Structure formats: C-alpha cells, structure tokens
Amino acid sequence: MNVPEEILLRTKDLEWVDKSLEGLSHKMLWRDEETGASIALVRFQQGAGIPSRHEHASNQFMYCLRGRYTYVPTGLTLTEGSFYWNPKGSAHGPTHADEESVLLEIYDGPHYPVQPSWYTNPDDAR
Numbered sequence: 001m002n003v004p005e006e007i008l009l010r011t012k013d014l015e016w017v018d019k020s021l022e023g024l025s026h027k028m029l030w031r032d033e034e035t036g037a038s039i040a041l042v043r044f045q046q047g048a049g050i051p052s053r054h055e056h057a058s059n060q061f062m063y064c065l066r067g068r069y070t071y072v073p074t075g076l077t078l079t080e081g082s083f084y085w086n087p088k089g090s091a092h093g094p095t096h097a098d099e100e101s102v103l104l105e106i107y108d109g110p111h112y113p114v115q116p117s118w119y120t121n122p123d124d125a126r
C-alpha cells in the first residue's frame with residue numbers, strides 16, 4: 001500500500017475561495033473523498049450567515065479563531081476560542097456573523113443530506 005507523506009499547509013499562503021452564498025468564503029484544508037469528512041477555514045463577512053434552519057448529515061465542529069458568529073434561534077454566539085459541536089441531524093440556524101468571523105470547521109462525514117437551497121454550486125455543499 002502506498003503511504004502518503006505528511007503535509008503542511010501554511011493557511012496564510014492560501015487564497016480565500018468565495019462560495020455561492022454572499023459573504024462566505026473558505027480555505028479547504030483537508031477532505032476525505034470517500035467519507036465526505038472535511039476540515040476547512042470558513043470566513044463570514046459581517047452581516048452574512050446561513051439563511052435557513054437546517055441539519056447536517058454528520059457531526060459538525062467549529063472552533064472560532066476570531067469574530068462573533070451567532071446561532072440566531074438559540075442566541076449561541078461563538079467568539080475567539082469558542083468550540084461548538086453540532087450533533088448529526090440536529091436542526092440549527094439561521095446564523096448571523098455579528099462581526100467578520102473566521103472559524104475552523106470540521107465535519108466527520110458528508111455536510112448535508114441534500115444540497116441546501118442557499119448554494120447554487122453543488123461543490124459548496126461538500
């Protein structure tokens with residue numbers, strides 16, 4: 001079996017890639033194409049957010065590097081150093097970035113059961 005070598009990404013050297021939701025961009029750091037699991041930096045501009053209540057098809061974890069990112073119905077606000085865990089299948093959102101926010105986002109499997117309506121590009125839902 002071919003064993004891959006270790007990999008180092010310097011995230012400051014990566015470009016932010018805009019997603020098909022206004023005000024959201026990301027830097028994909030790692031993805032397992034077989035399971036759909038991934039690790040990415042995501043950035044919401046101030047005032048942006050996920051517009052609808054929704055569920056994920058896997059566990060979602062977020063670590064806030066900077067900003068203020070709020071889950072509107074519950075009033076949960078992630079700030080620098082916050083760790084958020086959203087169990088698979090639990091409904092949440094909409095969300096709102098009270099300030100520009102950068103989060104390390106981890107999914108342990110596929111992101112969504114179906115492509116969410118707020119993405120026009122199916123690649124943005126994975």
Ligand SMILES: [Fe+2]
Nearest residue numbers: 054056092093
């Ligand atoms: Fe979500």
